[in-house]
Amino acid sequence: MDVFDFIIVGGGASGCLLASRLSHSLQQLTVLLVDAGGDNTDEAQRSFGERHNTLMTPGYNWGYKTIPQEQLNRREIDYSRGKGLGGSTAINYCVYTRGPEADYEHWADVVGDDFWRWKSVLQRFKKIERFHKPDEDFDDFVRCSDASHGYHGEIDVGMTAKWDPSFGEFLDKTAEYYPRNYDHNSGDPIGIAVCQQTTHNGRRATASGAFLSQRPDNLHVMTDAAVTKVVFQGKKATAIEVNGKKISPGLVSARKEVILSAGAVDTPKLLLLSGVGPASDLQKLGIPVTQNLPAIGKNLRDRLFIELVTIQKPDSHHRSAYMGSPEQMAEARKQWATDQTGPLASYFMPQMIGFIRSDDILASEAFSKLSALNRSGLSGRTKPTYEIISQAPSPSVQAPSLYLSTAVAFHGTESGGEITLQSADPNDPPLINPDFLSHPFDRHIAIHAVRETLGFVHTPSLAKDQIRLAAGPKGDGDDDILDYVRNTATSMWHPCGTVKMGKAEDEGTCVDTSFKVVGLEGLRVVDMSVAPFLPR
Secondary structure (H helix, E strand, O other): OOOEEEEEOOOOOHHHHHHHHOOOOOOOOEEEEEOOOOOOHHHHHHHHHHHHHHOOOOOOOOOOOOOHHHOOOOOOOOOOOEEOHHHHOOOOEEEOOOOHHHHHHHHHHHHOOOOOOHHHHHHHHHEEEEEEOOOOHHOOOOOOOOOOOOOOEEEEEOOOOOOOHHHHHHHHHHOOOOEEEEOOOOOOOEEEOOOOOOEEOEOOOOOHHHHHHOOOOEEEOOOEEEEEEEEEEEEEEEEEEEOOEEEEEEEEEEEEEEEOHHHHHHHHHHHHOOOOOOOOHHHHHOOOEEEOOOOOOOOOOOOOOEEEEEEEEOOOOOOOOHHHOOOHHHHHHHHHHHHOOOOOHHOOOOOOOEEEHHHHHHHHHHHHHOHHHHHHHOOOOOOOOOEEEEOOOOOOOOOOOEEEEEEEEEOOOOOOEEEEEOOOOOOOOOEEEEEOOHHHHHHHHHHHHHHHHHHHHOOOOOOOOOOEEEEEEOOOHHHHHHHHHHHHOOEEEEEEOOOOOOOOOOOOEEEEOOOOOOOOOOEEEHHHHHHHOOOO
């Protein structure tokens, strides 16, 4: 049996970072990072200009679906999760957002640990960040201070060096409707900003590229190896059970700890398969109970978004025209591969992002009906009630039509779902139920957020370049908007909360603030499943 000091399960953002930090700082000890997917080293999938297509790459995506969502006309929603080294950083849209200062202050209060306060968390963000300031030519739109950013970390963060000429004009037009924000990662995201992204020189930055490119001798990486169970001796995690393309079924032992970083879907799945979770649910599936933790898999939080898309007049921009021609697209790919220039280096590269705090939502009767605790969690000055992203590719409109897409995402939602097992077979995907829009306040947010964003889309300075609304509600009434949301909304793929961090005395606590699983030894969880709520 192979033996290591630490075993880390899951090679996504947290797994890659932790594997690097542990192996470099404890060089006398051995670290194993194990992932069910491959190395994900195909350079063609690192093109930032085609980041919206990467999730369709075979082998890069688990391809999960939710169960039918009652409030979304029983649709099964795509639940893409990254597979292989880099995890979801290899397939996401590369948007880099930290959230508001107030969320981290709230996190610290909820879990009872000042380690999670903004001042402390900011230092850790800066430590991993290699921020690339934009040229002074963009000072009208971007002003990022050294107090908010780091320059010597591993993760490339910045904005694209070349902007589509119409992008600056678009940002000026947004100022007619929303306030401007010069740095949405300063702790106060409210307003319209140029989106910071995990990219540099036209290439996607991934967790594996950042943290695994220089591996010390004591760091071992095992790919194409699915972990099917954590093995315990009494209450102590001592090994993992693995099976995969390159390895026969067997055990790998951990002298010190097993650390789970498989994400908010697969970490609770693995815990449940290992007998850690609600005892009654496990017993129904014939899984021996190691530790009765009723909240494992519960408290699933996620975010919905919809698109509003307008067909634009000829010559209003040129971002999507080349996408309708296979010949032009092939030429664009060839040019990007040669010197990282051309359409794939400029069009759809800079994006507008906005975090909006709607006074109408916070002054509504629906808001007043929430509990005092929930109201306080939503009403901070820097906490948005919805988010918009524009100047991005859209799946709703086929090129060569010229279009402008604006995504609207709903923040501060109250609905919670769960991750459960459909069987004791580790090869069966989990049952994923975010229970979107099940809380009436979430439907209220959706209606108001879409209506306000329609007002933005139809401001005179933007409307003059439009031919028609190609994707949007039939009218601006509550029923029309809610129908559109129910028919088209999908996940932003920001799941969290399924192995919730909290105080020892709180119901629903699964891990403490040191990431240790309650009631067990030698087992930690370090991914976003520990988040006590969905950060903005």
